């Protein structure tokens with residue numbers, strides 16, 4: 001496969017855009033370096049790079065593109081917005097239509113607010129939780145990504161009750177010390193940290209299905225326990241459903257899990273590919289937000305008609321019967337095929353899957369927390385990634401990211417993918 005033009009464009013990008021990329025996750029630094037493939041166009045489950053190579057896409061733009069690229073129903077909605085006005089700075093009916101659709105799909109949302117990214121949605125949830133409780137500290141799980149605002153760029157300390165340390169230059173220690181990080185799926189560590197900090201906590205950030213160190217489901221009873229303790233100690237449960245909302249079924253992951261969070265942050269899928277964030281929750285909590293309450297959140301682009309209409313169109317596609325069952329069926333075929341192929345070639349992997357999202361880890365251990373994901377073989381993943389790209393299969397260039405199926409993938413795509421995976425395993 002020839003990547004000459006991608007390489008040239010990356011060289012040029014390096015002169016003008018920091019690191020040649022607009023988000024560090026797009027760089028190939030974590031997979032041994034090299035020029036990232038520069039994409040030219042996408043259609044359905046495929047995209048084509050600037051050298052004319054075609055790929056089956058399992059990146060799905062890090063999750064949002066659940067209906068594939070250029071879906072005609074969403075394209076029509078975006079074209080309509082382009083023709084009739086993409087931004088007014090006034091309320092529109094689209095916002096109400098979309099808010100009602102979200103509420104109907106996610107019963108825990110009494111009220112919602114739209115903004116422009118997952119980061120903004122989570123950031124506001126943290127502010128609202130602080131405003132509502134009058135407390136400042138937040139708890140999060142190690143390895144869970146919640147966007148790039150200061151409070152969540154905090155890594156785990158050395159023990160469960162250790163205060164956070166900044167994970168990025170520019171994050172003041174004073175901010176990091178407001179954050180307590182505990183391992184996922186570990187009741188003892190959570191309880192220990194709550195014993196120390198429980199009375200000062202405004203809220204806990206929860207990815208109900210973790211999508212940021214592969215795909216990791218909560219162990220039975222774990223999140224139920226977290227919710228019960230939060231209620232008892234008076235801090236809010238904030239579900240970060242930026243990846244999970246509408247990824248596994250028509251609605252939120254917490255509904256599948258039978259949990260009732262106080263606040264829910266969303267993004268990615270609900271924008272149909274356009275920039276979006278949204279948050280919502282219990283009426284008493286949401287009424288803390290301006291102009292009703294004292295917690296401020298605003299945005300020139302918030303609830304813009306283009307994102308609203310794309311989001312509405314995306315949910316209309318996802319609401320059709322059988323959509324999620326088919327992604328589950330194809331996901332199961334991929335899972336079985338990848339595991340069989342690994343066995344055939346003597347490659348040790350662990351595969352975690354929920355419906356149309358899964359992660360391939362190079363380890364013989366179970367992966368149920370960040371430490372275990374960290375301990376998987378990143379060097380082998382890097383070689384696997386590049387071998388797959390050479391065979392026309394594109395995923396995220398990181399061992400921590402999931403593979404995402406879309407409504408446009410077919411059984412033929414799965415077969416082609418399994419051939420490529422078999423080739424990659426044979427060359428590792």
Ligand SMILES: Cc1ncc(COP(=O)(O)O)c(C=O)c1O
Pocket residue numbers: 062117118119120122145146147148207211212240241242243267268
């Ligand atoms: C769970 C989760 N929360 C928040 C974010 C941040 O969203 P955005 O990149 O739209 O700001 C992400 C992005 O990957 C995410 O996975």
Ligand SMILES: NCC(=O)CCC(=O)O
Pocket residue numbers: 023024025026062145211212401
């Ligand atoms: N799972 C992490 C992401 O999806 C981040 C994407 C980005 O910021 O480019």
